[in-house]
Amino acid sequence: MSYGLKVLTSTGAVRLDTTDRTIRGFATFTGDISNGQTKTHTLVGFNPSDATIGLDWSISSNRWFSSLITSTNQIQITRSNDPSTVTAQYQIKVYRV
Amino acid sequence: MTYAFKSINSSGYTQIDETSESFLVVQTGTKPSGSYYVQLSSALPDDVLVFARPSGGRTSGTFSLAGYVSDFTTNGTRTLRAYMGGPVACDYAVVKRSSQFTASSSGFGLEIYNASNQLAYSSNQPMFRAVAARSVDLTTSSGAFSSAWYQGSTGSIDSAYVLLGPYSTWQYEQYSSGNEKFYRYRERRAFFDYDNHTMGTKQLNISGDLSSSASTYVRTNQGQRTEIMGYIA
Numbered sequence: 001m002s003y004g005l006k007v008l009t010s011t012g013a014v015r016l017d018t019t020d021r022t023i024r025g026f027a028t029f030t031g032d033i034s035n036g037q038t039k040t041h042t043l044v045g046f047n048p049s050d051a052t053i054g055l056d057w058s059i060s061s062n063r064w065f066s067s068l069i070t071s072t073n074q075i076q077i078t079r080s081n082d083p084s085t086v087t088a089q090y091q092i093k094v095y096r097v
Numbered sequence: 098m099t100y101a102f103k104s105i106n107s108s109g110y111t112q113i114d115e116t117s118e119s120f121l122v123v124q125t126g127t128k129p130s131g132s133y134y135v136q137l138s139s140a141l142p143d144d145v146l147v148f149a150r151p152s153g154g155r156t157s158g159t160f161s162l163a164g165y166v167s168d169f170t171t172n173g174t175r176t177l178r179a180y181m182g183g184p185v186a187c188d189y190a191v192v193k194r195s196s197q198f199t200a201s202s203s204g205f206g207l208e209i210y211n212a213s214n215q216l217a218y219s220s221n222q223p224m225f226r227a228v229a230a231r232s233v234d235l236t237t238s239s240g241a242f243s244s245a246w247y248q249g250s251t252g253s254i255d256s257a258y259v260l261l262g263p264y265s266t267w268q269y270e271q272y273s274s275g276n277e278k279f280y281r282y283r284e285r286r287a288f289f290d291y292d293n294h295t296m297g298t299k300q301l302n303i304s305g306d307l308s309s310s311a312s313t314y315v316r317t318n319q320g321q322r323t324e325i326m327g328y329i330a
Contacts, residue, residue, distance in 0.1 A: 004106025005113065007207060007220045015220055015330055021110045021227035023325070024117035025194045028144035051232060052110065054323035056146065056262040060169035064269040068320025081316060089169045093144050096117055097110075097230050097325060 021097050026053065029075070029092040033059070033066075035082040041075045043094060048072070054097045061088035068092070102209045102217075113218045115211055120146060120192040121222035122329060127152050128179075130186040134167075137191060139175040143168065145193050147179040148225055148258035148329065151289070152186035156255050161286040161299060162187070164261035179261055190258060190329045192225055225258070227327040229296065233263065237317045240267040240285055245295035247326055253294050258329055259287045263322040264298075270315045271307060278307040287324070296326045 004018030016022070029041045046053065048070035057077065059066045065082035068075065077090055104112040113119060123145070128135045137145075151160045164181035181187045196215035200208055206220035228249075233241035247254075268283040281304045288297035 002107040005104035009220070010205065013330060014226075016112065016224065016226060018106050019108065019228075020106070020112065020327070021108075021230065022112045023120040023146065023192065023225055023227060024111075024114070025120065025144065026117065030143055048232075048321055051230075053232075054230060054325065055232070055321050056260065056323060057320070058166060058168065058262065060167070062266075062269070063318045064266055064316040066318060070321050081314070091143055091168055093146065095120070095146070097227050097323070 023054070024096045026094040026096050028094070031090060032087050033077060033079045033090055034087050035065070035079050035085065038076055038078040041092065042073055043075060044073050046070070046073055046075065046094065052096055054095045055093070057090065057092040059088050059090040061086065066090070113209060115217070117217070118194040118196050118211070118215065119218045119224060121195050121198060121219060121224050122190050123193045124191040125329065126189055128181060128187045128189060131184050133184060134178040134180040135189060137177040137179060139177055141177060141191065142193055142197060145191050147189055147191050147261045149179070149181040149187045149189045149261055150256070150258045151182065152188050154256040155289065155291045157291050159291065160289040161301065162259065162289065163264045163284060163286050165265045166261055181261060188258070190225065195219060198222060223330055225327055226330055227325050228257070229327070230323055230325040232321060232323050234321050235267050235317070235319055237315070237319065240283060240300055242285070242298050242300050244288065244297040244299065245290065245293070246298065246324070247296040249294040251294060254289060254296055254326070255291060256328060257289070257296065257326050259296070260323070260325040263324050266318065268315065268317045271311055271313050273313055276309065278309055278311040278313065280305055280307050298324060
């Protein structure tokens with residue numbers, strides 16, 4: 001027998017079913033980054049091998065000049081080889097799923 | 098006193114727990130045909146997530162969807178946009194953390210609070226019901242493509258949404274061929290296969306000419322990302 005939480009709306013539609021996974025907040029990091037810089041964020045409980053942790057990140061400059069390195073309790077964003085000298089903004093969103 | 102509610106389903110996934118906040122739907126809409134993005138309110142928090150699908154979903158055929166969220170501030174003005182599906186009409190849903198919603202003072206339903214007295218879940222708001230997720234690692238040699246990383250049953254992806262973010266340029270290259278120079282964008286696309294009830298990630302290349310003096314290089318957007326499909330309900 002499957003178990004979990006099932007929630008119905010007042011019209012009987014399924015809002016949450018027992019087989020569903022939900023997205024829950026974990027942490028968000030934002031900041032500015034120049035070409036040639038690396039920014040490091042510590043996040044206790046973060047494990048890149050944990051399949052129940054989700055990760056989304058973006059940068060305001062061309063994304064192919066940026067990369068993300070993840071390790072236990074740590075997330076690093078690097079911007080390199082970008083011909084633009086404009087400071088970029090980034091967001092790293094970590095969530096549980 | 099510590100108090101809370103925790104729901105774990107039979108697959109072992111936590112649905113609601115005492116330490117985290119659910120993401121609930123704050124806005125839905127349809128990006129019209131011919132537009133490439135929707136402008137979202139600058140008052141939204143910086144950790145919103147956006148999901149999209151071809152408008153109305155599909156029951157047959159295939160659809161490749163590109164999309165990501167762009168969020169930047171220039172001269173004090175924040176611009177928050179969700180790009181999706183090129184010029185094709187797409188439905189979208191924006192979710193934010195439950196603590197940013199106001200608890201109901203009347204009516205029926207289920208509301209759960211965490212130990213900080215913040216709203217951790219509310220049945221009064223629609224939410225994203227995640228059906229499948231996969232973590233991918235984009236490297237210089239792999240865009241983590243898969244024609245079908247989720248296999249559903251008949252109708253199971255007809256109304257499905259995917260998380261915007263992992264579906265954009267993975268690699269950009271300037272290269273020479275003969276005496277000429279070219280550029281190539283290697284793009285990632287969510288691949289809805291309605292006929293076979295699968296969700297995948299496919300590659301699309303966009304190429305063009307460069308001047309003969311252009312330098313040659315390959316640059317890769319490396320790192321971990323998560324792909325998610327599910328329903329808004």
